Amino acid sequence: MSVLVQNREVLEWISEEYHGMNGSHVETLQAAPSPLEFSRICHISRPVLIKGYTIPKLRQWSDSYLSGRMNESLISVAVTPDGYADAIASGPDGKKYFVEPHVSQMTMASLLRNLNATGDAGPEAYYLQSQNGNLFSSAYFDQEVEDTQSELHPLRDDVPAEIPWCSEALGRHPDAVNLWIGNGQSVTSIHSDPYENIYHVVRGRKTFLLLPPTEGWCLEERLYPHAIYSRPDASSPLVAVPSPSDTPPIRWSSITHPERPGSLPPQAHPICISVSAGETLYLPAGWWHHVRQSDDITIALNWWYDIEPRGMAWIWLNLLRGIGNVPPANDVDEDVAQDDHRHRTAHPIP
Amino acid sequence: MSVLVQNREVLEWISEEYHGMNGSHVETLQAAPSPLEFSRICHISRPVLIKGYTIPKLRQWSDSYLSGRMNESLISVAVTPDGYADAIASGPDGKKYFVEPHVSQMTMASLLRNLNATGDAGPEAYYLQSQNGNLFSSAYFDQEVEDTQSELHPLRDDVPAEIPWCSEALGRHPDAVNLWIGNGQSVTSIHSDPYENIYHVVRGRKTFLLLPPTEGWCLEERLYPHAIYSRPDASSPLVAVPSPSDTPPIRWSSITHPERPGSLPPQAHPICISVSAGETLYLPAGWWHHVRQSDDITIALNWWYDIEPRGMAWIWLNLLRGIGNVPPANDVDEDVAQDDHRHRTAHPIP
Numbered sequence: 001m002s003v004l005v006q007n008r009e010v011l012e013w014i015s016e017e018y019h020g021m022n023g024s025h026v027e028t029l030q031a032a033p034s035p036l037e038f039s040r041i042c043h044i045s046r047p048v049l050i051k052g053y054t055i056p057k058l059r060q061w062s063d064s065y066l067s068g069r070m071n072e073s074l075i076s077v078a079v080t081p082d083g084y085a086d087a088i089a090s091g092p093d094g095k096k097y098f099v100e101p102h103v104s105q106m107t108m109a110s111l112l113r114n115l116n117a118t119g120d121a122g123p124e125a126y127y128l129q130s131q132n133g134n135l136f137s138s139a140y141f142d143q144e145v146e147d148t149q150s151e152l153h154p155l156r157d158d159v160p161a162e163i164p165w166c167s168e169a170l171g172r173h174p175d176a177v178n179l180w181i182g183n184g185q186s187v188t189s190i191h192s193d194p195y196e197n198i199y200h201v202v203r204g205r206k207t208f209l210l211l212p213p214t215e216g217w218c219l220e221e222r223l224y225p226h227a228i229y230s231r232p233d234a235s236s237p238l239v240a241v242p243s244p245s246d247t248p249p250i251r252w253s254s255i256t257h258p259e260r261p262g263s264l265p266p267q268a269h270p271i272c273i274s275v276s277a278g279e280t281l282y283l284p285a286g287w288w289h290h291v292r293q294s295d296d297i298t299i300a301l302n303w304w305y306d307i308e309p310r311g312m313a314w315i316w317l318n319l320l321r322g323i324g325n326v327p328p329a330n331d332v333d334e335d336v337a338q339d340d341h342r343h344r345t346a347h348p349i350p
Numbered sequence: 351m352s353v354l355v356q357n358r359e360v361l362e363w364i365s366e367e368y369h370g371m372n373g374s375h376v377e378t379l380q381a382a383p384s385p386l387e388f389s390r391i392c393h394i395s396r397p398v399l400i401k402g403y404t405i406p407k408l409r410q411w412s413d414s415y416l417s418g419r420m421n422e423s424l425i426s427v428a429v430t431p432d433g434y435a436d437a438i439a440s441g442p443d444g445k446k447y448f449v450e451p452h453v454s455q456m457t458m459a460s461l462l463r464n465l466n467a468t469g470d471a472g473p474e475a476y477y478l479q480s481q482n483g484n485l486f487s488s489a490y491f492d493q494e495v496e497d498t499q500s501e502l503h504p505l506r507d508d509v510p511a512e513i514p515w516c517s518e519a520l521g522r523h524p525d526a527v528n529l530w531i532g533n534g535q536s537v538t539s540i541h542s543d544p545y546e547n548i549y550h551v552v553r554g555r556k557t558f559l560l561l562p563p564t565e566g567w568c569l570e571e572r573l574y575p576h577a578i579y580s581r582p583d584a585s586s587p588l589v590a591v592p593s594p595s596d597t598p599p600i601r602w603s604s605i606t607h608p609e610r611p612g613s614l615p616p617q618a619h620p621i622c623i624s625v626s627a628g629e630t631l632y633l634p635a636g637w638w639h640h641v642r643q644s645d646d647i648t649i650a651l652n653w654w655y656d657i658e659p660r661g662m663a664w665i666w667l668n669l670l671r672g673i674g675n676v677p678p679a680n681d682v683d684e685d686v687a688q689d690d691h692r693h694r695t696a697h698p699i700p
Binding site: 007010013014017018021022035036039040042043044045046168169170171213214308309310311312314315316318319322323 | 357360363364367368371372385386389390392393394395396518519520521563564658659660661662664665666668669672673
């Protein structure tokens, strides 16, 4: 019996037991949890939809308010031909690549105009999704000083740097706080992050398709060569340009449309959660998520908190990803794997 | 590669990673934790020694006070030839058995007299360890009525039915509250329970040897035939009497003296914690423990709380026990395994 088959059996057993114990239940709270309640929730590590947590200053976030606050400051916006940033797409040679978006600098007014004009302005999709702590980064919390490097600095007055009931429950500050602005064109391909995530929708609606960490093996990860969208010349359409051949391949799910019926194996139990304006999703560390947005402008904030390093959580997430087999995509032999490019590397089983 | 070797590799990887992340650190608190602090501690699921949690009424628990309160009531006491109740011992045929103690009914005064007279009274060891919720059982919490069935009912006034910071953290009542009275003769063989455990020492001192759930494979569990100590006639010494052959075998560690150097493999990282009178140990669910006591009378209380059924904890504990190979002891072919006889059955990987 090969190593691969044996490990697959262990993974299938774990996911079946997990689903048997937990089902597909998602709890909904009508008010923000207390720190103790949220500590218990993190222990269980299942998604929770929180309806009663509002952030008053965000009510004023109209297009004109945001454009006025940001004024002529330039912000980094992901531009893609199809709305899929950080996703699998075909390169010029017909092979599949993990393609990062083209990044364009523009004003907030210009971004919002582009998002409102979808269809008129051409096929390209714009998405503010820099997700590098674009509002508050760990430097802010480490240094307890105003790090004015943030492109979105003028919006900080409206956004709490941390979620009080989450910080108190976990006993730590966030690692990064991000603003996301897009429309129905933008889709986030399915992936998981090793962070506890508080996701708050300000305008519009986000639809999450979720899988527990135990069902990651259903997503058929592969190793993809890396590419970046760019324009051969300033007026050209975007094309995926392969990165230099010594760029490490990216480990990513080969299931590009998990929301389509039949795309996942029967052992997967996807959970669909719609998060509307004013609602908050607790997305536990290691949960796989695919995210779509309503057609109108959708604005969201997220607070990433480091996972608890003590105990078993980190080991289990590594086990669930580490004992799976990750073959190369395109039938190309790729020896060197790189984990999700933005995140810490999982330690594979030797 | 056989299934056994493959699973052993997974277990070795898990235990090495777990030790790498956590070391052998045991936190000590100088005061009882708040419910939120204890919720975080349970999430981490590592032992914590709590020095500042006192239960005032227990200060009066002298021999004469206990004998007076219990008066002529009879209590069930475990009697063994060597102090090992629920442990591996040789039967009359020279084979190894899992042997339950003889249970003798006696007054508290008689028990305490026997414990004080060790050496004078003969080689047999007495240990009040009925561990069936002998102070408060789940029936007490479920029914919210006084279930006067408890043999130790007269002592209930002195013992809190629950630990407030633990019940509030976990959001539930205990499943069982037990009194333990023994002396240096009595040893608890190494095993694990699927319960969160709060262990409070009232008199004397207990020494725990602990292994995390990830190192259970180091304990070389085997399937043992079952036996019970009894006397061929009233004045005879105790002998292990094998149970009927259709009694399911018991899964138990074959390492009877893990405290002796060299008895555990080098991949095991035992933690030794001494808990003195007035101190409390949080022993997380699934942690393996071997317990010795000081020579003088040692009195302890424990509160067992059900493990959180949601999330991953239960699955992981089952995985860690379920993918190991458990051969029969005595080279006898035993097909049917029974889990720790007092506890819920783990679901083996099919």
